[in-house]
Amino acid sequence: MNLNPMIGLEIHVQLMSQTKMYCRCSCSYSDPNTNCCPVCYGLPGALPVPNKYVFDLASRCAHLLKCSLNEFSVAERKNYFYPDLPKGYQISQFLKPIGENGEWFFFSEGVECKARIRRIQVEEDTAQLIVKGQDSLLDFNRSGIPLLEIVTEPDFKNSREAGEFLRSLRSSLIECEISTGKMETGAMRCEPNVSVSVDGRVSNKVEIKNLGSISGVEKAIKWEIACQVKQVEDGEVVNSVTKGWDESSQKCILQRVKESASDYRYFPDPDLSMIKTRKSSFDVLTPYQKVKIMMDKGVSFQMARTISLNHKVFNYYQSFPKGINNKELAAWITGPLSSFWKNDSSVLGISPKVKDMTELICYVESGKVTRAIAKEILPKLIKGSDIDSLINALGDSNYLSDQDLSVLAEDIVRQNPGIVEKYLNGKTAVIKSLVGMGMRKSKGRAHPELLKLEIEKNIKLT
Amino acid sequence: MLGYPNDFISFSKSLSLARQDKNNIFISLVCEAKDSSVPFAVKDNICTLTTPTTCASRILDGYISPYEATVLTKLKKHDCFEVGKTNLDEFAMGTSSETSFYGPSLNPWDPTKVCGGSSGGSAASVAAGIVPFALGSDTGGSVRHPASFCGVFGFRPTWGRVSRYGLISMASSMDVIGIFSKTLNEVRWVFDVIKGFDRNDSTSYDVKENITFGSKKPKKVFVPKLKDLAKIVELYIFEDFEILIKDLAKENIDIQEIECDIFENSLPVYYLICYAEVSSNLSRFDGIRFGPKNNHHADVWRKDSLGEEVRRRILMGCHVLSEGHKEGLYEKAVHLRKHLSSTLNDWSKDGLLLTPTTPSVAFGINSKKDPISMYRQDFFTTAPSLAGVPAINIPWNKYKGLPYGFQVSSGVDMDENLINEALWINNFSKWTR
Ligand SMILES: [Zn+2]
Numbered sequence: 001m002n003l004n005p006m007i008g009l010e011i012h013v014q015l016m017s018q019t020k021m022y023c024r025c026s027c028s029y030s031d032p033n034t035n036c037c038p039v040c041y042g043l044p045g046a047l048p049v050p051n052k053y054v055f056d057l058a059s060r061c062a063h064l065l066k067c068s069l070n071e072f073s074v075a076e077r078k079n080y081f082y083p084d085l086p087k088g089y090q091i092s093q094f095l096k097p098i099g100e101n102g103e104w105f106f107f108s109e110g111v112e113c114k115a116r117i118r119r120i121q122v123e124e125d126t127a128q129l130i131v132k133g134q135d136s137l138l139d140f141n142r143s144g145i146p147l148l149e150i151v152t153e154p155d156f157k158n159s160r161e162a163g164e165f166l167r168s169l170r171s172s173l174i175e176c177e178i179s180t181g182k183m184e185t186g187a188m189r190c191e192p193n194v195s196v197s198v199d200g201r202v203s204n205k206v207e208i209k210n211l212g213s214i215s216g217v218e219k220a221i222k223w224e225i226a227c228q229v230k231q232v233e234d235g236e237v238v239n240s241v242t243k244g245w246d247e248s249s250q251k252c253i254l255q256r257v258k259e260s261a262s263d264y265r266y267f268p269d270p271d272l273s274m275i276k277t278r279k280s281s282f283d284v285l286t287p288y289q290k291v292k293i294m295m296d297k298g299v300s301f302q303m304a305r306t307i308s309l310n311h312k313v314f315n316y317y318q319s320f321p322k323g324i325n326n327k328e329l330a331a332w333i334t335g336p337l338s339s340f341w342k343n344d345s346s347v348l349g350i351s352p353k354v355k356d357m358t359e360l361i362c363y364v365e366s367g368k369v370t371r372a373i374a375k376e377i378l379p380k381l382i383k384g385s386d387i388d389s390l391i392n393a394l395g396d397s398n399y400l401s402d403q404d405l406s407v408l409a410e411d412i413v414r415q416n417p418g419i420v421e422k423y424l425n426g427k428t429a430v431i432k433s434l435v436g437m438g439m440r441k442s443k444g445r446a447h448p449e450l451l452k453l454e455i456e457k458n459i460k461l462t
Numbered sequence: 463m464l465g466y467p468n469d470f471i472s473f474s475k476s477l478s479l480a481r482q483d484k485n486n487i488f489i490s491l492v493c494e495a496k497d498s499s500v501p502f503a504v505k506d507n508i509c510t511l512t513t514p515t516t517c518a519s520r521i522l523d524g525y526i527s528p529y530e531a532t533v534l535t536k537l538k539k540h541d542c543f544e545v546g547k548t549n550l551d552e553f554a555m556g557t558s559s560e561t562s563f564y565g566p567s568l569n570p571w572d573p574t575k576v577c578g579g580s581s582g583g584s585a586a587s588v589a590a591g592i593v594p595f596a597l598g599s600d601t602g603g604s605v606r607h608p609a610s611f612c613g614v615f616g617f618r619p620t621w622g623r624v625s626r627y628g629l630i631s632m633a634s635s636m637d638v639i640g641i642f643s644k645t646l647n648e649v650r651w652v653f654d655v656i657k658g659f660d661r662n663d664s665t666s667y668d669v670k671e672n673i674t675f676g677s678k679k680p681k682k683v684f685v686p687k688l689k690d691l692a693k694i695v696e697l698y699i700f701e702d703f704e705i706l707i708k709d710l711a712k713e714n715i716d717i718q719e720i721e722c723d724i725f726e727n728s729l730p731v732y733y734l735i736c737y738a739e740v741s742s743n744l745s746r747f748d749g750i751r752f753g754p755k756n757n758h759h760a761d762v763w764r765k766d767s768l769g770e771e772v773r774r775r776i777l778m779g780c781h782v783l784s785e786g787h788k789e790g791l792y793e794k795a796v797h798l799r800k801h802l803s804s805t806l807n808d809w810s811k812d813g814l815l816l817t818p819t820t821p822s823v824a825f826g827i828n829s830k831k832d833p834i835s836m837y838r839q840d841f842f843t844t845a846p847s848l849a850g851v852p853a854i855n856i857p858w859n860k861y862k863g864l865p866y867g868f869q870v871s872s873g874v875d876m877d878e879n880l881i882n883e884a885l886w887i888n889n890f891s892k893w894t895r
Contacts, residue, residue, distance in 0.1 A: 038528065042746050044509070044517075044522070044527070044746070045515075045527065045626075046529075047663050047665075077742050079742050081745070263784055267738060267792065269634075270633075270634035270635035271631075271665065272665070
C-alpha cells in the first residue's frame with residue numbers, strides 16, 4: 001500500500017498585548033463582562049480603533065516565519081451570523097494579510113523538515129458562548145482579544161511532524177514574546193486538516209477542532225489518518241466534514257457536515273484606514289538552528305531537541321564558556337538540572353550559576369569528584385553554597401581510600417571467577433564490566449581509573 | 463404655523479412635560495435655557511445618554527445608549543444643551559423622512575408636504591425656529607436634501623473631519639455628521655466646536671488651518687451643462703440657476719460647464735457601495751441583543767421589526783457582496799468611486815462645483831411610491847459624498863411657498879474655505895426670511 005497523508009495546520013494564537021485589538025479594554029482574565037466597552041459589545045455607533053502594538057507583534061511573527069510582509073495591510077470584514085459575534089461580522093483579513101509565503105524549518109525524529117506558511121493574519125476574537133442548562137450566556141471579555149492566525153500548506157506527512165512543528169513554533173513565539181503559548185488557557189489553538197492518498201486514491205479534507213494540547217493534535221491526526229485509510233480501503237467516500245477530538249473516548253467525533261462553501265462577503269472595513277506595517281528587526285535563533293548548533297558540538301539529537309524547545313534553557317546552555325565539554329553539559333541540563341527546574345520553574349536557566357556549574361563539570365571531568373557526588377552536591381550549589389567550600393568539605397568522603405579500594409577490587413575479582421577467566425584467556429575488554437560492578441558497589445565513589453589498575457593488580461595476583 | 467410637525471421623536475426630560483401641549487415648544491425652551499446656553503436638536507441616529515436613540519426604527523424603540531457621541535460631549539462643553547431627538551427615515555435610509563417607525567415629519571412650510579430626508583426632523587426644527595441649530599447625518603445627501611426642502615443651510619463636512627463615534631452607521635465610508643442652521647456664521651461656529659481628531663474614531667483627524675470666517679469670492683465655478691440640466695430639474699429651479707450663472711459671469715468668475723454624466727453615474731455607484739456597507743453594518747441587529755423580545759426565527763423577526771426600505775438595502779447589499787457578483791458590482795463601484803473622487807478633487811483646486819441641491823421642491827406626503835424615483839432625489843448630492851468632499855445647501859428661493867436650495871462643494875479639507883465662498887455666493891440668493 002502506498003500511503004501519503006497530507007496534513008495542514010491552522011493555528012490561532014492570542015497575541016501578548018495588554019489591551020484588545022480595536023479598543024482599550026484589558027485582555028487580562030477577569031469576571032464575565034467586566035473588561036468590556038461599547039466596541040466589545042458591538043453597540044450601534046461604536047467604532048474600532050486599531051491597537052498598533054498588535055500589528056507590530058504580527059509583523060514580528062511574519063519576520064520569524066520568513067513571510068513576505070505586506071507593507072499596507074487591510075482589515076476586512078468577515079460577515080457571518082453567530083451568537084458570539086456581536087457585530088455580525090469579524091474584523092479579519094482577506095486579500096492583504098500581514099504576511100504571506102513563509103517557511104519554517106524544524107526537526108522531526110532527527111530528520112530535517114520544512115513547512116511552507118501560506119499566510120499569517122490578524123483578527124479579533126469572538127465573545128464566549130457559555131451554555132448553562134437551558135440558558136445560553138455570553139461573556140464579552142474575549143470579544144476583541146487580538147488573534148494571530150497562521151495557516152500552513154498541507155506539508156506534514158505524519159502526526160509527529162505536525163507535533164514537532166507546533167512545539168518548535170510555540171517555543172519561538174514565546175521567546176519573541178508574541179504569545180504566552182499556553183494551550184491550556186486557549187492562548188494557542190490548533191485545527192489540523194487531514195486527507196490521505198492511498199495508492200493514488202485521494203480523500204476529501206477533514207478538519208479537526210477542539211484540540212487543547214500538542215499531544216492531542218498528534219493523537220487526533222493519527223486517529224484520523226487510520227480512520228481515512230480504512231474508509232478508502234473499504235471503498236467508502238471520505239466526506240469533507242468537521243470533526244472534534246473527544247478526549248474521553250480518544251476519538252474524532254463528527255461535528256458538522258459542510259453543505260456548501262461559506263460566502264463570508266469579505267470587504268475592507270470602512271471604519272478603518274489601511275494599516276502601514278512596520279518591519280520587524282527582532283531576530284532570534286529558531287529551535288531548528290539551535291539543534292544544529294548543538295549537534296555540531298557533539299550533543300545528541302534528543303538532548304539538543306530538548307534544550308532547543310525552551311529558550312531559557314538554551315540561553316543557559318549558550319552562556320557556558322567555549323572550552324566546556326558540550327556533551328557533558330547537555331547531559332547535565334537535560335538530566336539533573338531539568339528535573340530540578342521542573343520543581344521550581346522560577347530559577348529555570350538562572351540557577352545554578354554558570355561559573356559554579358562549569359567548575360563542577362571540570363571537577364568531574366578531571367576525576368577530582370565522582371559523578372554521583374557531583375549530583376549530591378548540586379542541590380546545595382543551587383541553594384547558593386560556594387563550590388570550593390563544598391568540594392573541600394567532602395574531604396575523604398569523596399573518593400574511597402586506597403585501602404577501601406583494594407578491598408573492593410579484591411572482592412570483585414573473587415566474586416567473578418568466570419569473567420576473570422575470560423580476561424586471562426586474552427579477552428581483556430571484559431575488565432570494563434568488572435570496573436562497572438565496582439562503581440555500582442561503591443555508589444560511584446571509586447575512581448574508575450584507579451579501580452581498573454587495582455583490579456588488574458588483583459587478577460595478576462591470583 | 464405648525465399643527466403637529468412630528469419633527470421630534472423624543473425630548474430631553476425637562477421638556478417632555480411641556481411637550482404634552484404640542485404647540486408650546488417655545489415656552490418650554492425658554493424655561494430650560496440658562497442665560498448663555500444654546501439649545502440644539504439631534505438627529506435620532508446619534509447616541510445620547512438621556513434620551514432614547516431609535517434610528518426611527520422599531521428595532522431600537524426605547525433603546526438608551528450607555529455612552530454618548532463625541533459631538534454631543536464637545537457641544538455640551540460649549541454650553542449647548544440638547545433639546546431632543548429628531549425624526550428621520552428609518553436608519554437614515556431615504557429622502558423624505560416618511561419611512562420612520564414614528565410616522566413622517568411634516569414640512570414646516572406646508573404640512574401636506576414632506577420635509578426631505580433623511581435628516582428631515584433636524585431640518586424642520588431649525589426651519590420652524592425651534593432651535594438655532596441641529597445636527598444631522600449625511601451619507602448621500604441626508605443633510606443637504608432636507609435643508610433644500612426646508613429652506614435652511616445644511617453643511618456636510620469632509621469625511622473624517624468630524625468624529626463619527628456615536629453616530630449609528632449606515633454606510634460608514636460616506637457617513638458624516640452635518641449641521642443645519644439659518645446662518646453660515648452659526649454653521650461655522652458649530653463646525654469649529656465639533657471638528658477634529660477623536661481618539662474613539664481612528665478615521666478622524668485634525669487639519670491645521672487659520673481661515674477666519676468671512677465672505678470670499680471664488681475664482682472659478684464648475685456647473686452642469688445647462689441643456690442637460692433642463693431635463694433634470696424643474697423649470698423654476700433651472701431659471702434661477704441660469705440667472706445665477708449670468709450673475710457670476712458678470713463678476714468675472716470663470717464658468718466651466720461639465721457633463722451631467724458624473725452625477726448620472728454617481729447614483730448607481732453610490733447605491734451599490736451604500737447597500738454593501740448597510741448589509742454589514744446592520745447585521746448586528748440580529749434579534750439577540752436589540753429589539754422586541756420574541757420567539758420567532760430571525761427572518762420573521764426582522765420582517766417584523768425593520769421597515770421595507772431597510773430590508774431592501776440589506777438584501778441588495780448581501781447580493782452586491784456575494785461570490786460571483788462582488789467583482790462586477792461592489793468592486794467595480796469601488797473602482798469608479800476612486801476615479802470620480804479624483805475628478806472632483808481636481809476641480810476643487812481651481813474652484814467650486816455648483817448645482818441645484820434637489821431636482822424639485824418638497825413633494826406631497828405619500829406621493830412617491832417607487833424606490834427609484836426616491837433615489838433620483840439624490841441626483842446632485844451623491845457625487846460629493848462618494849468623493850468625501852464638503853458640500854453646503856444654500857437656501858435659494860421659494861416656489862409656490864416651498865423652498866429649494868443650491869449646492870456648492872469643493873475639495874477634501876477645504877471646509878472653512880467652502881463656507882466662506884458659500885457666504886459670497888449667498889449674496890445672489892433670492893431667499894427672504
Ligand atoms: Zn472594549
